[in-house]
Amino acid sequence: MNLALRRPGMFGRESELALRMLMDHLVFTECQPEALAEQQRVWEECGAWSSTGVAGVFRDLIPEHYYEYGIASVYAEFAHRRGWLKPDRVLDRDEHAVLQGAVRQWAGEDRVWTDVVDEFGNPSMLFGSNNPYYGKTLGYLTENPEDPMVSFHLWNGSAPGAEQSWPPEHEESVLLAVRFGSGPFRQTFTFTPEGRRRLPME
Numbered sequence: 001m002n003l004a005l006r007r008p009g010m011f012g013r014e015s016e017l018a019l020r021m022l023m024d025h026l027v028f029t030e031c032q033p034e035a036l037a038e039q040q041r042v043w044e045e046c047g048a049w050s051s052t053g054v055a056g057v058f059r060d061l062i063p064e065h066y067y068e069y070g071i072a073s074v075y076a077e078f079a080h081r082r083g084w085l086k087p088d089r090v091l092d093r094d095e096h097a098v099l100q101g102a103v104r105q106w107a108g109e110d111r112v113w114t115d116v117v118d119e120f121g122n123p124s125m126l127f128g129s130n131n132p133y134y135g136k137t138l139g140y141l142t143e144n145p146e147d148p149m150v151s152f153h154l155w156n157g158s159a160p161g162a163e164q165s166w167p168p169e170h171e172e173s174v175l176l177a178v179r180f181g182s183g184p185f186r187q188t189f190t191f192t193p194e195g196r197r198r199l200p201m202e
Contacts, residue, residue, distance in 0.1 A: 001026065001079065002086045006127060008072045015068045016053050019075045026084060039078050048074060048185035057185060062135075062153055062176060063198050069127040069137035073151040073179075076125055081145040087124035096142045099150055103178050104190045111175040111192060113138075116152050124149075132156075132172035150180040155198065 001022045008015035020036065027035040043049035050056030054074050058067030079085040091099065099120055106119065116138055117123075128136030135156050141149040154173035176195035181188045191199070 001084060005072045005076050005079065005085075006125065007129075008068045008127065009129075013068075016055050016071050016075075019072065020053075023075065023078070026082070030082075035082070036078075043074070043185075046183065046185050060200055061186070061189065063155055063157065063200050069135060070151070070153050070179075072127040073125075073137045073139050073149065073153075076127070076139060077149050080141060080149065083145075085125070085141075087139075087141060088126070089122055089124050090143050091124070091140055093142060093144075093147070096140070096147055096150075099140060100148075100180065103150060103180075107175065107178045107190045107192050109192065110194045112170070113154055113173045113175070116154075116175060123152075135173050148180045148182070150178065153177045153179065153195075 001019075004011070004015075004019060004022055008019070011018040023036050024033075027033055040049055043054065048054055048057055052059075054071045055067060058070045061067070062070055076085055080087075103120075113132060113136070120140060123138035124141045125139040126136060127139065128134060130136075133156055136154050138152040138154070139149050140151075141147065153176050155176050156170050156173040174194050175192050176198055177189045177191045179189050
C-alpha cells in the first residue's frame with residue numbers, strides 16, 4: 001500500500017480505485033470493514049468527496065492528470081491515522097509547528113520543487129516521481145496522526161497552445177498550492193500566484 005501511495009501513476013487513471021481496493025482489504029483484515037465508508041462520509045461532509053471520489057474535487061484544482069498525487073496524499077492521511085503509513089522522515093512537533101506557521105505566507109510567491117526542499121527539508125512522503133520534469137506532491141507529517149499533514153502540490157506541463165508537449169514548460173515542477181488543516185476542503189488550500197493562474201475552473 002505504501003508503494004501504491006508513492007507511485008499512484010502505475011495504476012493509470014484508476015489510481016483512486018486501486019487505493020480504495022487495497023484499503024478495503026486492510027480494514028477487512030482489521031475487522032473494521034466500515035472504516036473506509038465512514039471516512040468517505042467525513043470527506044463528503046468537508047467537500048473532499050464528489051460523485052467521482054476525491055479525484056472529482058482535485059480535477060477542479062490541479063491541472064491535467066497530476067491530481068493523482070494529491071489524491072494519494074488524501075488517502076495517505078487516512079492511512080496515517082490507521083497506523084499503516086511508513087514515512088521516510090517525520091518532523092518533530094516544533095518543526096511541524098514552524099512549518100504550519102510559515103507556509104501560507106511563504107506560498108504567497110511562486111516557488112519550485114527545490115525551493116520547498118531547501119526551505120523545509122526532505123518530505124516525509126514523496127507522492128510521484130523524483131524526476132524534476134514531472135508533477136508530484138510532497139507530504140510533511142509528525143508521528144502523531146492527529147497533527148495534519150502539510151502537502152505541497154507541484155505541477156509541470158506545457159504552456160496553453162504549445163505545439164509540443166515535451167519537454168515541459170519548466171525545468172522542474174512548480175508549486176501550485178499548499179494544503180493542510182481541517183474545515184471545508186477547498187479552504188485548506190493556499191494557492192501560489194502560479195497556482196491561481198493554473199486553476200482548471202478558471
